[in-house]
Amino acid sequence: MRGYFRRLVAACVDRAGIGAGLRWxxxxxIALxxxxxxxxLSLVVHNAARVSMLDNARDLADERIMIAQRxxxxxxxxxxxxxxxxxxxxPKELREKAEAGRRATYVTDRSGAPDIWAAVPLKNGHVMSLHSGFTDRSSDILTDLDQALVIGSIAVVLGGSALGVLIGGHLSRRLRKAASAANRVAKGETDVRVREAIGGVVRDETDNLACAVDAMAxxxxQRLEAERRVTADIAHELRTPVTGLLTAAELLPPGRPTELVxxxxKAMRTLVEDxxxxxxxxxxxxRAELQDILLGEFVARRVAAKEPDATVHVVHESEVTTDPRRLExxxxxxxxxxxxxxxxxxxVTVEGRVIRVRDHGPGFPEALLAEGPSRFRTGSADRAGRGHGLGLTIATGQARVLGARLTFRNVRPAGAPDGVPAEGAVAVLWLPEHAPTNTGSYPVLT
Structure with a gap:
């Protein structure tokens, strides 16, 4: 479950693209x-101003034609x-209205500049007309208005962009903090609170998200702790009957059945202890009990006792501060x-603070390489068809207590595609340069 939560958080962070995308x-x-x-608004204001000026010009032409008529x-x-x-x-339209006995004005566009016409019928049957253009003052006012609208539009776009950057930057910073805190929670840091990491002052959607993540964590x-306690209680309760079963089996008469029992x-006792x-x-x-040891010499002795057929290469000897029991x-x-x-x-290769254990089998299962060791999951049948899947889980946990890093990879021919079978598996233990005091470990005085 913990591995699933870690993968879920990582996937959400990757998909979110929180970096700079949200801000821009x-x-x-906002700029758009x-x-x-x-x-x-510029078009509306421009058209309204133009129509208003034309109406004023037509009213002025109408007054002038009345004076000229008198x-x-x-x-x-x-x-x-x-x-x-x-x-x-x-214009034909204006002539027809004047011949019909009506005084009227008319506007025509000539090369983009409006012409103002006014006409009135005379008593002798003729038509008097007045023709004037859009005044230079009106044209200048309209031009100045257009320039002001353009400058205002540019200022609005730039101001909106700046506002978007500020708002998006604030939101993206909160989301980045939330993602970082969620990643720390997924890695097992139980004291991390996402809402405190982002600053729970602003009541917005990010605050709601942080509260939801904290509640989920x-x-x-609690579920993991309950699961751990149940597992520990069951294993503890099984220890006594399994020990009694083993003692009773040792009292059986020699023979094949006794050997099987x-x-x-013994396998059950090992499983309970694991x-x-x-x-x-x-x-x-x-907590680790720290001592200073020569890593190459230590590994060579332990490998010779555990797997005499294994080959040990000490490329570079180094003195490290670690817990020998947990390292073993x-x-x-x-x-x-x-x-x-x-x-x-x-x-087995020892190079400085790095220990590599390699075999020449079919390699680690892809699920283990992608997600890490998982208890009671042994992977594919070609490599891990036997056992309970606890060995690498314990190794990873003990490495974490030591402040070390344990990685797994498969060995393939150079340039070979992923579909080519592996030529071996390599587990690499990276011991820390300094003693893991941040895990609560303490030195042992000898």
């Missing part, structure tokens, strides 16, 4: 909306600028896994 996407969205609003009827001659009688250029932690009783050890490692209460446990489990599921020759 939000900025682009701002640009659209600015363009629409002057003409009083004096009998044209004495008003830009007026004509029966002008051939008079608490529920998962003893073999199964389960108890896994439970202790899961409780995070284990990790080494023996790796050797047992290689001997049981791999093929000879077994090779």
């Amino acid at each position: 996407k939000l900025s682009a969205a 909306v701002g640009a659209l609003v600015a363009v629409v 002057n003409y009827e009083m004096s009998g001659r044209l004495n008003f600028p830009n007026t004509k009688i029966d002008d051939p250029r008079l 608490d529920a998962l932690r 003893l073999d199964r009783a 389960v108890l050890e896994v439970a202790r490692l899961d409780s995070a209460s284990e 446990r990790v080494l023996f489990n790796l050797l047992a896994n290689a001997a049981r599921h791999g093929r000879p020759p077994l090779e």
Whole structure:
């Protein structure tokens, strides 16, 4: 369950793309909306201003044509600028209204500049018209208005982009903090609270998300703890009857049946002890007892005692501070896994603080390489068809107590595709440069 939670959190973080994408996407969205609003408002304002100016110009032309009409009827001659009688250029629509006895104005566009026409019927049956253009002052006002609208639109877009960057940056920072805290929870840090990591002051969706993740982590932690306690209790209760069963089996008369009973009783006792050890490692209460040892010499002696047929290469000797008992446990489990599921020759290499255990078998299962060791899952039948899947789990837990890192990989020919069968499996133990005091370990005085 813990591995599933870790994979789930990692997948969510990868898919979220929290890095810089959210900030710039939000900025682009706000800028786009701002640009659209600015363009629409600019067009509306421009058209409204143009229509208003044209209406004023038509009203002015109408007043002038009325003055020109009165002057003409009083004096009998044209004495008003830009007026004509029966002008051939008079628009057809305006002429028809004037001939129908109506005074009217009309606007035409000529090369993008509007022309203002006004016409009025005379008593003698002729039509008086007045023709004027859009004034330069009105054109300048409209041009200045367009420039102001363009500058305002650009300011709105830039301001919206800056606002989007600020809002998106704040949101992405909170999400990044939440993702980092969730990753730490997935790695087993039980004291991490996502809501505290992002700062639980702002009440928004990220705060709700952090509360949900914290609640899920608490529920998962409680479930794992309950599962660990049940497992430990069962294993502890089984220890006494299994020990009695083994003692009773040793009293049986010699023979094949007795050997079979003893073999199964010993296997059961080993399983119970392994389960108890896994439970202790899961409780995070284990502490290393540190000593200074020569790593190459230590590994050579332990390998010779456990697997005499294995070859040990000490490339570079080094002195390390670690727990010899736990290191021996990790080494023996790796050797047992290689001997049981791999093929000879077994090779152990010590180089500085790094220990490599290699066999020449079919390699580790893909699930183990992708997710790490999992208890009671032995993987594919070609490599791990026997056992309970606890050996590598214990090795990984003991390495964690030592502050070390344990990795697994398969050996394939150089340049070979993934489908080519592996030529062996390699487990690599990386011991820390400094003593693992951050795990609560303590030195042993000798």
